[in-house]
Amino acid sequence: MTLTALAALVPLLPFLGGAAGLLLGRRAPGFVRPVAVLPTATAFVLAAIVAARQGTGAPTDAAHRLATTGSIPIDLALHLDGFSVLIALLVGLVATCVQLYSLSYLRDDPRYPSYAALVSLFTAAMLLVVYTGDLMVLLVGWEIMGICSYFLVGHYWETEPARTASLKAFLVTKLGDVPFLIGVFALATDAGTFRISGILDAAAHGRLQHPTVTALLLLAGVAGKSAQFPLHTWLPDAMAGPTPVSALIHAATMVAAGIYLVARLLPVFTASTAALAVLAAMAAVTMIGSALAALAQDDIKRVLAYSTIGQLAYMAGALAVGNRDAAVFHLLSHGAFKALLFLAAGALIQVAGTNSLAAMSRMDDLARRAPDARWTLAIGLAALAALPPFSGFFSKESVLRAAEHAANGDTAHVPSAVGWTVLIAGLLTAFLTATYAARLFLLAGVPPLIGRPAAAPAAGPAAGPGEPAAAEPSPAPQPKPSAEQGPVPPADPAPAAPGPDPSGAPDPDPDPGIRTGVPPLMTGVLWVLAVPTIAFGGLTYRSLPDWFDGLSLGPALVTSVLSTGLALVGVLAAWAAWQATAAARRSVPIGAVVAVPADAEPELVEAEAIESHEEIYGDIGAADDPGDPGRLLLGPLHRPAAHGFHLDAVYTALFVRPVLAAASLVRFLDRDVVETYVQGAGAVPRLLGAAVRRAQTGNVQTYLSALLAGAVVLAVLVAVGG
Amino acid sequence: MNALAAGHHPGFLSPTGVEITFVLVGLATLGAAVLTVSTRQLVHAALWLVVALGGLAVEYLLLTAEFIAWVQVLIYVGSVVVLLLFGLMLTKAPIGRSPDADSGNRPVALGVAVAAAATLVWVVVDAFRTTWIDLHGVVQGSSRATGVSLFRHWVLPFEALSVLLLAALVGAIVLSRREEK
Amino acid sequence: MHLAYPAVLASLLFCVGVYGVLARRNAILVLMSVELMLNAVNLNLVAFDVWLRDTLHAGQALTLFTITIAAAEIGLGLAIVLLVYRNRGSSDIDRLTGLAEPRPGSSGGPLVPGAAADEDTADENATPHGTTDTKATEKANEKAEASA
Structure with a gap:
């Protein structure tokens, strides 16, 4: 089979799977699960074969024109190069993992067939976007992703947050898509073709009439899809969807589509200094703002959502300094570790029975009940905080290095001010990212050991290594037994909550019927994703330039020392704040867990938790918790940050x-x-x-x-x- | 023929005896007709109708259409009026003066009728001012002439009409029959 | 003889008939007026036939036919009037307003608004007009169904 036929099969298989799932869903329930998983998995394997065969060779282009469609032809074009095959590989991997995870996560859901079919359809659309060489075809995939995202965010449509969130996601991304469409038309009119190769050719020869306007129009669509300021507000709300959807769509793939598009069309953007400046400013504002907001969130998934926005801003920053290698490198590593983070968070939520960090921070046996989720969460957070040797470190360093390169004025077309903007914002964000990553882990992954030394043997070893990468804060997480307070079981403060589950209150004698474990399938998926999270960056940064444009991606000494140092400072700050607020956490009981039978499917827990969060804590994403280290760190900024700086x-x-x-x-x-x-x-x-x-x-x-x-x-x- | 007829007759100022008779009988007929439609006694109306129809039969005779005249007397005066009288009695029409013989539409009817009469008379007089009928030739409406033309040229309509009469007969019986309970 | 004499007489008779048709209340009187109109036409036919000296005698033949048809018409007309009288208890034309547009606000059904008006006369007549009305309604329904 030729390379192009193989590549064409990659998006086609999940599409057929999705269509079959939608058709068969009700009639043949037995086929739903194979039809959901197998095409996606096959597409992943095929994507791997395509990547291997394409390798570092010259880009492969193939096009088929179905019919003449007016003035500017539309081709079914394939464009395979290092960027597209590797991103397709990532999409295939994450999609397969998510499908497997969903098998367990939504095992009893009556709407599973349509859910799985939509995920398949979404995967097909993303692969289409990645492989296609024609902007119109890309737009088709782009819009299919938008509508799939709408449906999947609204999966728990019985709950109010999910309904509003899906509508918001759809409207906000559409708001960006309209100028995007106009930009695509403007590009095609100037270049006389929708083929990306033709457009790049036109850009290289300066045939674009209005590069700035066109690039800004395209940027609007990118900002909508990739959740960049000021169109980012839909992404945190979209966390009202099921966790696997958040992992697939709102972390690893769809939001990356905007970045990928800019990477493909980078010459169009570098043709306009103004567009680069706007992109850099957008990235800088998004980075810092999202990091601050992430520090104040109480919903664990919203923390991760804001971190996604921030990491996407890193990629946008890399593109602003004209280095798409670094952007795509970060996209790849981020896709892996963010999917891992979301899936681990989903496992934690189903075990804890709540999505609130405030409630999790008061459960002393959470870590014991979900050890795998906790460990993989730690790995993912370390990668997010860009601690060496995790893959996030290498990719983020490549971005910072590119920014530094541009700041020194060594990059053509890129003003050094743009480089400085990205560099400073990136360094500041590195600090903030490490802070909120550490806060997240300390609240969700480290047991508080509330006045009960007897439990220490059980939780102690698990808590000991704590943050394996950070290493400093973990060895002595709980020096204060705080026995003077006596056992203060956090009583449920919200009687209106859907009933306190016995497992929520840290009972000295845990109820044997509580949710203790993560299903093995989910655990397995977590560990599979942990592998690239740990190793991808370090193993590939030397060979990746061969696949890309050839720019070196290795960490530079100055930036890596600076950023790692800042990250360590951030971790330390979070730890210190966590210690300082320990007393408040002990004295102020807060939190409630949902009352769901112990053997219920995980997604039920999550839907309940999302729906009841606002009722219990007074806000959809924030909680009034004096024991939150983020509150201490942010000070007066906490309140605006918790509400996304009131942008809504x-x-x-x-x-x-x-x-x-x-x-x-x-x-x-x-x-x-x-x-x-x-x-x-x-x-x-x-x-x-x-x-x-x-x-x-x-x-x-x-x-x-x-x-x-x-x-x-x-x-x-x-x-x-x- | 018109020119020929016009040549023989001088005009209105010298009426012949036939003309005088025709006008007189016509006036009587008209008066009877007016009384028919204006009398308040329903049975009288039927009787005045007899007078009007009889007057018309005389007019037919004056126009030398004798067969038509006798048919007129036979059918109209003999049977139609009798039928009408039966109808009046069967519907329990009041005997004597009835105050409500005319409907509320009377003024309108008067207006329309007068307007129509004025228009028609004006048009007819205007059209046939100078036209005369020549009554001095072969008798036009003798029984022989009528019979010859009727059974030589008009046989088919004549027979069709007999079927129509039969249908009307059946229809009238069906309509007026009381339903058996 | 001057042709205008019979023609004018026919016109006047016709208009008298028109007046009778329009002004008379009793249906039988209306039928009489119709006879007058028909006779006016007959007079016209005969007069013109004589004037034209038509070899086919079309005018006289047609007059005979008209007389025949008039006889048939009077028979059928009387039968209908009788039927109406039996059902409605009245042969007054201006009371037979069953096809009137229902007044806004009146509760009467559109099919039998006249029935309400002649209720006083209908009462003495044993024939319940309701049955015929129901029949008419049924027939209308059937027709509607058939057309549908």
Whole structure:
């Protein structure tokens, strides 16, 4: 089989699987699971074969024109190069892992068939986006992803947050897609083709008429899809979807599509300094803002969502300094470790029965109940914080190195100010990222040992290594037994919550019926993903340039020392704050867990937890927890950060209210003004009709009189006129 | 023929005896007709109708259509009016003056009728001012002439009409029969 | 003889018939007026036939046919009037307003608004007009179904 045929099969298989899943879902329930997993897994294998055969060779282009479609032709074009085959490999890996994980996570869900089919369809769309060489075909995949995301975020549509979140995700990304579409048209008009190779050729020869406008239009779509400021607000809310969806769509693949597109069209962007500057500013604002917001979130998945936004901003920063190698490198490693983080978080949520960090931080046996989730979470967080030797370190270093390179003015087309912006923001974010990563782990993964030394042997060894990469804070996590307070079991403060589960309160004698373990399938997936999280960056940074544009991706000394140092400082700061707030955590009981039977499927727990979070803690993502180290670290910034710097409120004031007002104005105009004319137009014939109806007396003589009178009049007229 | 007829007759100012008779009988007929439609006694209306129809039969005779005249007397005066009288009685029409013989449409009817009459008379007079009928030739409406033309040229319509009469007969019986309970 | 005499007489008779048709209340009187109109036409036919000296005698033949048809018409018309009288208890034309447009606000069904008006006369007549009305309704329903 030729390389192009193989590559064409890669998106086709999940698509067929998805279609079959949608068709078969109700009739043949037995086939649903194989149909969901096997095509995706096969596509992953095929993507690996394609990657191996394509290798570091010259890009492969193949195109087939189905029909002439007007002025600018649309081709079914394939473009295989190092970027596309590796990203396809990542998509295949994450999609396969997510499908396997979902088998267990949604094992009893009646809507599993449609869910799995949509995930398959989504995978197919993403692979299409990755492989295609034609912007129109790319746009097709792009929009399919958007609609799949809408459906999947709304998977728990019984819950209010999921409904609003899915709508928000759809609308906000569409807001970006409209200028994106216009930008694509502008590009194609200038270049005379939708083929990416043709467009790049045009950009290289300076045939683009308005590079700045076009690039900014495209950037709007990228900001929407990749959740960059100011269109990022949908992503944290999209965490109302099931965890596997968050892992696949909102961490590893779909949000990466925007970055991937910029990487493919980078010459178009480098043709405009203004576009690069805007991209850099966008990336910098997004990075720092999202990191601060992540530090204040209480929902574990929202922390990860903000971290996704931040990491995407890193990639955008790398692109802003004209280095797509670093961007795609970070995309690959981030895809792996973010998927791992989400899946581990999902496992934790189902074990803990809550998605609230405040509640998790008060459970002393959580780590014991989910050791694998905890360890893999630690690995993923270490990669997120860019601690060596995890893969996140290498990819982030490549970004910082590129930024430093540009700051020194060594990169063509890129002003050094752009480089400095990215570099400084990147370093600052490295510190913040490490801080919130450490906070997340300390709250969710390290047991508090509340006044109960007897439990220490059980939890102690697990807590000992704590943060294996950070190493410093972990050896003595709990020096204070705090026995003076006595056992203060955190009573459930929210009676309105869906019922306190016995496992939530750290009972000295844990109920044997509580959820103790993560299903082995989920655990296995976690460890599979842990492998690339640990090893990918370190093993490949030397060979990857052969696949990409050939720029060196190895860490540079200055930036790596700086960023690693900052990260360590961040970890330490988080640890110190955590220690300082330990007393508050002990004294203020908070948190509630959902009452779901111990053998229920995991997603049920999550849906309940998401729905009840606002009810219990007063906010969808934040919690009023004095024991939160993030509160101490952020100080007065905590409140705005917890609410995403009130950007949603700003949008409400700026856009939602005017739109609603305009809508009510339109309604008024329609109902009271236009309708009046319509009713008037109807009323005149109605009046005439009423008048004519009065003539319908039923008296034949009247009718006949009128008839004859008319005949006489006609006769007279004819006689006179004739 | 018109020119020929016009040549023989001088005009209105010298009416012949036939013309005078025709006008007089016509006036009587018209008066009877007016009474038919205006009398308040329903049975009288039927009787005045007899007078009007009889007057018309006389007019037919004056126009030398004798067969038609006798048919007129036979059918109209003999049977139709009798039928109408039966109808009046079967519907329990009031005997004597009834105050509500005319409907509320009367003024309108009067207006329409007068307008129509004015128009028709004007048009007819205007059209046939100078036209005369020549009554001094072969008798036009003798029984022989009518019979010859009827059974030589009009046989098919004549027979079709007999079928129509049969249908009307059946229809009238069906309509007026009381339903058996 | 001057042709205008019979023509004018026919016109006037016709208009008298018109007046009768339009003004008379009793259906039988209306039928009489119709006879007058028919006779006016007959007079016209005969007069013009004589004037034209038609060899086919079309005018006279047609007059005979008209007389025949008039006889048939009067038979059928009387039968209908009788039927109406039996069902409605009245042969007054201006009361037979079953096809009238229902007044806004009146509760009567559109099929039998006249029934309410002649209730006083209908009461003395044993024939319940309701049955015929129901039949008419049924027939209308059947027709609607057939057309559908």
